[in-house]
Amino acid sequence: MATAVLHHQVIPRLHVAPYLSNLSRSSEVYNYLPGDADQPHVAEEHLKNLAGIFLRYNV
Incomplete structure (x- = not known):
């Protein structure tokens, strides 16, 4: 029988709360x-x- 191993991928700022520096950079880009x-x-x-x-x- 074959089995598949799925690795959990962490996407920065999606699975982890953003830092204040990320929010500041986002504001600058906007x-x-x-x-x-x-x-x-x-x-x-x-x-x-x-x-x-x-x-x-x-519509």
């Missing part, structure tokens, strides 16, 4: 993200296609 107003232009054709999908699926 502050460098582009703002909502800095988004690229979306062509009218794409917006119409999205609207069609929303209507089709009653």
